Amino acid sequence: MIADQKISIQPTVLKRDADYVFYELTRSICPTCRHPIDAKILLRDNKVYMQKRCPEHGEFEGLIYADADAYVNIAKFNKPGTIPLHYATKIENGCPRDCGLCPDHQQHACVGIIEVNSACNMDCPLSAILNVPQ
Numbered sequence: 101m102i103a104d105q106k107i108s109i110q111p112t113v114l115k116r117d118a119d120y121v122f123y124e125l126t127r128s129i130c131p132t133c134r135h136p137i138d139a140k141i142l143l144r145d146n147k148v149y150m151q152k153r154c155p156e157h158g159e160f161e162g163l164i165y166a167d168a169d170a171y172v173n174i175a176k177f178n179k180p181g182t183i184p185l186h187y188a189t190k191i192e193n194g195c196p197r198d199c200g201l202c203p204d205h206q207q208h209a210c211v212g213i214i215e216v217n218s219a220c221n222m223d224c225p226l227s228a229i230l231n232v233p234q
């Protein structure tokens with residue numbers, strides 16, 4: 101009978117969205133110990149961030165591209181990597197310790213990394229540059 105039934109009213113629970121879109125998974129290195137780790141590419145407020153976690157040194161996040169629309173659209177310019185005439189190193193210890201280029205490298209050299217402004221102190225949590233100020 102309906103009169104004997106208990107009616108429980110649950111409080112309304114509002115689901116909420118994350119403040120980013122997960123775009124892709126890639127590999128990076130821990131800026132502290134240089135071990136290779138997974139890295140998430142996140143789109144937030146039309147900017148692109150890399151977020152990664154080292155089991156020993158914790159989580160790092162940094163801005164890697166200031167225009168998420170451009171970052172997504174630029175993928176259409178991907179092309180097969182041009183194989184270098186010579187490799188300078190062998191595959192022995194894994195990326196990035198075989199750097200040279202080694203035969204495991206998947207891309208041609210397409211972007212020279214040049215520090216173009218004085219704001220770079222090579223000390224952001226994503227920097228892979230080895231001569232970080234101590």
Ligand code: SF4
Pocket residue numbers: 194195196197198199200201202203204205206
């Ligand atoms: S050359 Fe080899 S070690 Fe260096 S980044 Fe490419 S894959 Fe990694």
Ligand SMILES: [Zn+2]
Pocket residue numbers: 130131132133134135154155156157158
């Ligand atoms: Zn680490």
